[in-house]
Amino acid sequence: MIIGILKETTPGETRVALMPGMVSQLTKEGHEVLVQSGAGTAARAADEAYGKAGARVVPDAASIHAGAAVIFGVQPPAPGEAEAFREGSAYIGYLAPLANSRLLEVFLRRKVTAFSVEYVPRITRAQSMDALSSMATIAGYKAVLLATEKLGKMFPLLMTAAGTIPPAQVLVLGAGVAGLQAIATAKRLGAKVEAFDPRPAVKDQVKSLGATFIDMDVVENAETAGGYAREMSEDFLKREQEVIAARLPKTDVIISTAQVFGKRAPVLVTSAMVAQLRPGSVVVDLAAEQGGNCELTRAGQTVTAHGVSIIGAVNIPAMLPLDASQMYARNLTNLFLTLFPKGSASPNFEDEITRGCCITRDGQITNDSVRAARTAQQ
Ligand code: NAD
Numbered sequence: 001m002i003i004g005i006l007k008e009t010t011p012g013e014t015r016v017a018l019m020p021g022m023v024s025q026l027t028k029e030g031h032e033v034l035v036q037s038g039a040g041t042a043a044r045a046a047d048e049a050y051g052k053a054g055a056r057v058v059p060d061a062a063s064i065h066a067g068a069a070v071i072f073g074v075q076p077p078a079p080g081e082a083e084a085f086r087e088g089s090a091y092i093g094y095l096a097p098l099a100n101s102r103l104l105e106v107f108l109r110r111k112v113t114a115f116s117v118e119y120v121p122r123i124t125r126a127q128s129m130d131a132l133s134s135m136a137t138i139a140g141y142k143a144v145l146l147a148t149e150k151l152g153k154m155f156p157l158l159m160t161a162a163g164t165i166p167p168a169q170v171l172v173l174g175a176g177v178a179g180l181q182a183i184a185t186a187k188r189l190g191a192k193v194e195a196f197d198p199r200p201a202v203k204d205q206v207k208s209l210g211a212t213f214i215d216m217d218v219v220e221n222a223e224t225a226g227g228y229a230r231e232m233s234e235d236f237l238k239r240e241q242e243v244i245a246a247r248l249p250k251t252d253v254i255i256s257t258a259q260v261f262g263k264r265a266p267v268l269v270t271s272a273m274v275a276q277l278r279p280g281s282v283v284v285d286l287a288a289e290q291g292g293n294c295e296l297t298r299a300g301q302t303v304t305a306h307g308v309s310i311i312g313a314v315n316i317p318a319m320l321p322l323d324a325s326q327m328y329a330r331n332l333t334n335l336f337l338t339l340f341p342k343g344s345a346s347p348n349f350e351d352e353i354t355r356g357c358c359i360t361r362d363g364q365i366t367n368d369s370v371r372a373a374r375t376a377q378q
């Protein structure tokens with residue numbers, strides 16, 4: 001098959017969907033790779049590197065669409081860009097199908113088979129294709145660094161001739177992939193870290209990273225069969241806010257990562273709670289794009305309230321394009337090779353991974369949850 005790599009057009013997007021190091025993995029399987037000139041520049045992957053690796057560099061997006069049967073992407077294409085997809089071609093990348101109904105309409109009309117990385121089932125066999133976890137790892141790491149830049153204080157305990165500097169106190173809310181990486185990074189920098197997550201399985205993981213797990217009586221069934229958190233009740237969230245509030249006067253940094261798949265992020269830090277933090281404290285809200293865990297978060301902005309900085313950074317992986325592209329491209333390559341195994345002309349739609357992440361095919365929405373959510377939206 002001919003695989004096409006477009007230069008991303010979303011403002012601020014620096015990642016590329018395939019790195020030169022993965023080209024040979026595809027060509028060895030008999031595929032051909034076309035790369036739009038400049039696609040990897042922001043991720044330190046020059047056109048020459050793709051050429052050396054065996055890809056063909058072409059000047060523009062039109063040349064990609066003219067040749068490629070499958071397009072690898074990072075951000076969902078704009079509806080106008082999707083019009084350029086060849087009828088019957090395939091797309092693999094982020095899709096956010098519930099937020100991009102116009103894009104979906106175009107893919108349905110042009111009979112594009114679209115695979116969404118957000119819907120790859122989180123089963124053991126699909127771990128090497130799990131772009132959400134890769135990007136969450138990067139976001140959790142970088143969130144801590146964003147906090148260190150804003151906080152007018154160091155993270156480690158230092159005993160010096162000029163006195164003792166106490167360690168920064170970091171509170172991590174939500175200990176999934178991003179939260180655990182934030183804990184590990186803050187610990188490496190010497191902070192004292194506390195964390196909370198309603199999924200019971202997380203407690204030991206938090207402790208094994210050397211952080212303190214905040215014990216709350218979680219009487220609700222907090223976890224879905226897929227390992228995700230369920231939406232917690234109003235009553236639980238109220239109790240959780242009280243537990244968090246009790247810690248705020250001594251907290252320097254909050255890294256919040258709490259999310260519930262397909263839902264608005266739970267509000268864990270209200271405006272009144274921000275006022276309980278000491279001036280100069282920092283909140284990094286990784287759930288900003290899903291509405292935010294802090295009531296004052298504004299996606300894409302840093303807000304100051306009560307002397308506290310609330311960082312609503314979006315698309316954090318694009319701040320580290322080299323490693324983010326490396327991980328994302330590896331996930332996408334593994335996903336593609338699973339969807340289109342050697343020698344097969346089309347994917348096996350009975351396979352759990354294919355079925356899970358295929359959103360549109362032959363002008364129909366094939367994913368049950370997306371179809372149901374769209375019907376509910378209409
Ligand atoms: P996510 O980004 O959807 O959510 C982040 C975290 O927020 C989760 O840990 C969730 O429990 C937590 N959260 C939700 N409501 C909360 C609340 N009220 N207060 C505090 N925290 C709250 O999730 P994720 O990090 O992408 O993945 C979550 C889990 O899914 C993983 O830790 C793992 O157990 C599972 N998973 C499994 C696989 C696999 O291949 N088997 C792969 C990836 C993830």
